[in-house]
Every structure is written in structure tokens, then in C-alpha cells.
Amino acid sequence: MLSTKGPGTSGLDGKVPPSAKRTDKQVQYVPLNELKVGTVVNVYGVVTFFKLPFSSKGTDLVSTLKITDESGAKVTCIIFGKTIEDHPSLKEKGDIVRLHRFKAESFNDSVTLKSSFGWSVVTFSGVNNSPIVPLTSSKKVSIGEFDERKICALRQWAADESLFCQSSKTTLSSVWDGTRCEYPLQSYTVASDAVEGEDTEAKDRRNLTAYILVYDNHLEVARDLKPGMFLQFYNLRAVLAKDLLPNEPQHLTFHLHSGTSFGRSLRRLPDEALEQHKDLNDDEVPEDVGAFCTRPEAVGPSYGRGLRRLPDDSTHEPWALEQHKDLNDDEVPEDVGAFCTRPEAVGQVLVKQQDLNKDEVPKDVGVFCRQPEAVETDSCTVRACKQHHAQHFTLEQVRSSTPPQLCHIRARVKDYQPQQLSQKGQARVKQRFLNSMWEADGSRFDQIHRKRQFVFMNSHEELKFIQGTSLGVVCASARCWGRVIPVRAVNEKMALMDFFAPFIFYRGKRFYGCQKCSLPEEERRDFFAVEPLDLLKIAEALRVQLMEYRFLLQFELDDGTGTVDALLWENADKIRKTMDTVHPPDKPLEERPWMDLCLFAYTVEGNVCYQIVNTKVKE
């Protein structure tokens, strides 16, 4: 059964068969070589060329594409639509489109198809044997057997004809991967007040960021770009600038010229694209990301979220602001986030739990209940923890009690963090905070040590040691190169940084070593003996015990008498899934469910901390 709804109205043109009892068989598709000028038709075709939607001189966005089918005819299609969502979601040449209610017109002695009253377009991947999933903003598209047969046939035909055997796209590594460009990249002087984000002129960022000059019509897209967005450029031109000075190397420049010729355009990729790509190796970057994809540091990075997440006490550590203000969101170290913890207390808590006795506690009307061995009472909503003697406290009493103190509380969730799951929402066991090691190291070196892995064709896998540069540069380097170990010079020998700093950066993530469990520096093996196979092996070779990331939730609890910020380690990942229940975003605090919790108060370095323990989600 076909049910489509185009971006125009859903009315039917009289020249299309009525759809009262429409089925697959009743939708007629016209081969592209049989189009008659003046008729409104439905067609299937393989895309051989397309331009992304751009602003017409009228009121709509317009996109153009050329399609072909088994008849061999090639037909240009013009689509007008108010919004970007109205237009086909084309990814690459070879995609298959199903056009409904397009009018055949004559232009320059050729037949063209133009979106007509009630038109619709659906896109499918042209990859043989790939799932047949309609790509459309319309939710009402369903695909019948006829469509599947038609799409399979077109895919097979395109494959047999080798229509797209030569990729129209250029891989990152074959053009520029940010590290191996033969030429230095051209930089430009831009007025500081015209730039959003950091200055990319720093010498140590050379060839890690690229300026791209964007002209005329492309400003419409470019002016809305924000740092951190993932971009796709079509028909980006790389030009070697003429020698400015004798003996100076030629510089490479990038231009997105005026107009839309050859599909020239710029678009933002959805955030998922970044998620999909940031874990890939350089030479695994999919071809469909176009001629060039790069994190647009050249546009200027964002640091708003990073700053917002700094804890209050970071004001006592100005280096934290200084060091992180130039980072992109995914570079913000989790340890300067809202989840600074006092994990030393974890062991303390665990020990103390063993001594707990059973206890009678108030009725549980929330979705949490205390454990272990929670026992059902008369009410099906009630469970009680009978494991220990903790007293029931109000939060006011909790705050005025002297730690260490184990107690039972009943409270509501006023707020919690993290609301978005990422590495930032995790805490490293045993790791407290990042110190100022980066600056403490003092001197800045430009030297980068490289340790090649085994020689593979097309392999970009290397392990880099980087010395004496800023955290921002290390992060940027890791994004380009994959694995970067920050090092310092000790008695003219390369040595690891203090373990308060990350031991290794792996693309967007950073991994820490444990000060206690790793071998001291003097017993470390020669760095160049390391075979960079994987993170664990690298750590093992350098005698570093990697720390483990643990998911951590921080609650702001409220019971009417006071509030308490409490951390949760145990079952945090499971409890996170209940947050919509215990913290419904559309309900005021008074209407949120109560939770019965077991709370442990303890001190770390003179500060009182609270941790939720012995608590689990009620089944």
C-alpha cells in the first residue's frame, strides 16, 4: 500500500489515477524515455547528479537533480519546496528516488520534470543489497512489494551498467587529512572582533586547521555555522597560492566559490554523523562525507557549555578556566564538569556497608527503594530496607549531622546531572581533578615524536608523543592523529606527564593512568619500544595501569526541609533510565515522586560529601 504525502497539498491531479483504493499496482510509473510534455507522472530513477536545495529568486528553495533509469534516458528534475525538509534527502549519486506527481515540461528541446501540485519525493540508498529504507521527511510513506522490486531492479541495473563505479567523492586521506598535506595551509588575518572562538593562528595549530574561503550565496549557510558542527563541502576547490616570497613553500588554499555549479555547496551534517565518524580511523572515514570534512576549528570553537559545567569551586583554580576555555564541548574534561567527586570515599563506603544492620524504614512510595534485600510490605508500592540501622533523617538533619553518617531519607529530585550521556558524565575512579600540569611543564616544544606502527598500505595508525604544548593542541592533535601521548622532558629524556594529566588521548576521549598502580617513571620502558597496537597494549608496554571510567549521577535532592547534592555510583547506569519518572521535566517539584534513599555522609579533605548507597530501582 502506498501512502505518500508531499510537501504540497495532498490533492490529486486529475491526470493521476484516483487513489481511493490505491495499491502498489495502481500507481503507474512512466519510463523516463516515455515522458510526454504536459502530463503529470510518477517516476523512479537513479540519481546521476544533484544540487542541494538553495534559495531561488522566488519564495522557495529549489533543488535540481538528474535521474536515469533502464531506458537510458536522463532527465533533469526541478523541485521547489518551502523548507529543506521538503526536499529529497540525497546522500550521493546513485541514490534512488521515487517522484510522484511531477509535471513533464519542455525546456531547451529536452523534457524536464518539475514538482507539481501534491508532489512527493522519496529517496532510497542505491547500494545493492542494502536495506530498503525510505528517506523522507514525510512520516506517511510506506513501501510495498512493487517498490522493493523496482528499487532492487534499479540498483542491479546501475551496478551492471557500472554507472557509479568511479567514486565521485574524494576521501579525506587522499586529499588532505590534516596531517600529511604536502603543502602548508594558507592562513589569513581576520579582525579579532569578527571571529567567533579561538585564534587559530597559533603556530602549533598549523596544518591542523584549515581556513576555507566561502563566497556569496554560500554565506547563507556559513553564517549560521557554529563551532563544533560537522560539515560537508561539495565541490570545494583546493588551490596552491602563488609564491609570495622566494624560498617560501607554496601554500594550499581552499575556496567554496560562488554559485552552485557542479553541485557546489556546503551543508551541515547531522550530529549523528559526528558520532559515527569520530571513532573511525582516518582511512575509515566514509566516502560519503564529501570532498572535505573537518571539525571547523577554523570557524572558531565553542566553549560555552564547558564553562557552564565548571563547578563552583573551580573559581579557586583559575587554571581550569584558562585551560579549558578553548576546548570544544567534547573536549571538556569530565573532571571539571559537574561531577567532581571524592571517589576516595568509595572504598570507605563499601567497607562501612558490610557493617550495616537491618532496619525498619518508612514506607517507600517512590520508584527507588533501598537495598540490599529490599522486602515487600503490605502495600505493593512499598518496600523496605531491612539491612541496617540507619535512622530516618530529614535533609535538614542530614546537613546538620556530623559525618561519617549513614541515614535514610525521603526526597525528591530537584535536579540531576548529567542529562546527556557522554564521557563527561563519567568519572574516573581514583581521579579527582586535573592539575595544572600542562602549564607547569613550562617550556613549549614544537617537537612531535612519532612512532610508526607496522607499515601497512594506507595505514595512518601511528602513536604520537607530543611535548610541551597546550591541552587544546593535544586534543586537536588526537582528533587528527588518533593516539597522542603527552610527554615532558626529564633530564633530556622523554617521560610521561604526571598522572593527574591524561596518559593518552584517543580521538575525542582521554584515558588516565593510576598513580599508585603504575610503575614509576624511572622504571619505564623506552618509549620507542612500544608497539602501538591498542590502548591496553600501549599502557601495558609503558607499565601504566589505566583507570576505568564509571558512570556517575549527581542529584540535587529536596525534601522540603533542605537540599543535598548527592552522588550515585552504584546502579547509576540503570537508575539513569528512570530519570523521566523521578524527574519528569514537565512537573514541578511537588508533583515528582518521593524516593526512599540510603544516604552516606562523609568527608574528603574537609568537605562534606553525600553519596546514595544501598539503593536500587524498584522492580
Added chain:
DNA sequence: TTAGGCTTCG
């Protein structure tokens, strides 16, 4: 209505 592919601020 608009665009109707078909290079560029070297």
C-alpha cells in the same frame, strides 16, 4: 515565481 547542472575572486 523560482530553475532549467555544466566552475571558480588565479
